[in-house]
Amino acid sequence: MIFYGREKEKKSLERFYSRTSQMAALIYGRRRVGKSELIKQSLRETDISSVYYECRQTTEMNNVESLSLLISEKYGYPRLAFSKMEEVLDFLFRQAEKERLILVLDEYSYIRDVVKGMDSILQVLIDQYKETSQLKLIVCGSFVDTMKSLLLVQSPLYGRIDLTMELKPMDYYESALFYRTFSDEDKVKLYSVFGGIPYYNRLIDPALTVKENVIDLIASPGARLEMEISMYLRSEVSKMVNANEVFDALARGYSRYSDILSQSHVSSSPTLADTLEKLIRMELVRKEAPINDENNRRKSGYYIADSLSLFYYRYIFRYSSQMNVMEPELFFDRYIKQDFEEKHVPRMFEEVCRQYLIRQNRLGRLEEPFEKIGTYYYDDPKKKMNGEFDIVTLDSRGYIFYEAKFRKAPLTRKLMEQEIAQVENSPLSCYKYGFFSRAGFEANMEHVMMFTLEDLFS
Secondary structure (H helix, E strand, O other): OOOOOOHHHHHHHHHHHHOOOOEEEEEEOOOOOOHHHHHHHHHHOOOOEEEEEEOOOOOHHHHHHHHHHHHHHHHOOOOOOOOOHHHHHHHHHHHOOOOOEEEEEEOHHHHHHHOOOHHHHHHHHHHHOOOOOOEEEEEEEOOHHHHHHOOOOOOOOOOOOOEEEEOOOOOHHHHHHHHOOOOHHHHHHHHHHHOOOHHHHHOOOOOOOHHHHHHHHOOOOOOOOOOHHHHHHHHHOOOHHHHHHHHHHHHOOOOOHHHHHHHOOOOOHHHHHHHHHHHHHOOOEEEEOOOOOOOOHHHOEEEEOOHHHHHHHHHHOOOHHHHOOOOHHHHHHHHOHHHHHHHHHHHHHHHHHHHHHHHHHHOOOOOOOEEEEEEEEEEEOOOOEEEEEEEEEEEOOEEEEEEEEOOOOOEOHHHHHHHHHHHHOOOOOEEEEEEEEOOOEOOOOOOEEEEEHHHHHO
16 A cells, blocks of 8 residues: 655654654544554654554453564564553563664553553653663554643653654645546545545545545445544534534534524533534634734634535535435435535635645745735725635735635636735735636736646646
């Protein structure tokens, strides 16, 4: 299986492994984001001996026996007999006094739940063997709140983690590596459904069209990913009803707190606040404020941050009854196709363009690196006008306005001039303008940056 992307993360782990002293790393992130595959790939690319153990949601003794068997097979020992997890780990810390060794405890929260004082056990071993062992310990997990708690002051492991890595979903560019044979236009469409989760992207069949992949993977009864979102939510959210209500309101385009409260059937404002906070910690929802008024709560908005969750609640959750009694292709054509092409993908194209600018900024390819990127909100009582621009950057010279158009026809000079005039009539003062166009441009405009789909994927 080919491993795509994550070059920065692999280099961090390579540097981590190269140190001769004992060290500990914490790697966490939401389910399916590729933590385990990243670690396994990094182990394949190093010649340092390793023990990779995926903790099980079972008893301590079952985990002890499983890890002991793994160690016996690795070193060619007779079956080792340990009575508790602390003894097994102590053996590995001592083993690393003789040789460089990497120990991975994947899905750490499972073992933490069944071994009393597991964090303290690791803390004692880390301190005990600090000067003599060369062990590289990697603790990995998907329950983000649990893993983040290991970094808190009150945690026994506080101050003992040398490398912390929160693995985020891939951006549009790395995601497209999974389906590189598709056209640039189709890459945007696929990203708008499956986002930056490697597990989802590996399921995409290059022999099928975008529509066929969507139907096959999520938009048909019993599809591979039909229940993916609800199962993930049930594993971390106690009240699914509230989560469903919030997601449904967000998927319908309501982003302000007051609108979400009025449009959903969540019982109270405190309940809504708790639900939103939980979904934000799970990185399924993000809270955004305009870059020109970041502390104004009234102007902040909530948005679904995960592409598959957005697609699911926009089309599958809302029309599940129809999907279950209709032929899949007819269901897609009637309930998904038009809105998907005319509203959903164009909106996601704006996100792709933002990610392109961030990628270029990080690579140092922009003439003037920006410090902020986001929306710009304006309210001009004198002119009796207000509005919001979706893609604006702020650098040392000022603001740059960008417009993203996912239209079939090339962008005309007239339309670009109209967009610029709209900005010039607002309080937003820009020193430069940029445009992204799916179908290219009819003509060049002096002093205006113009980006095509080819630019985004080159």
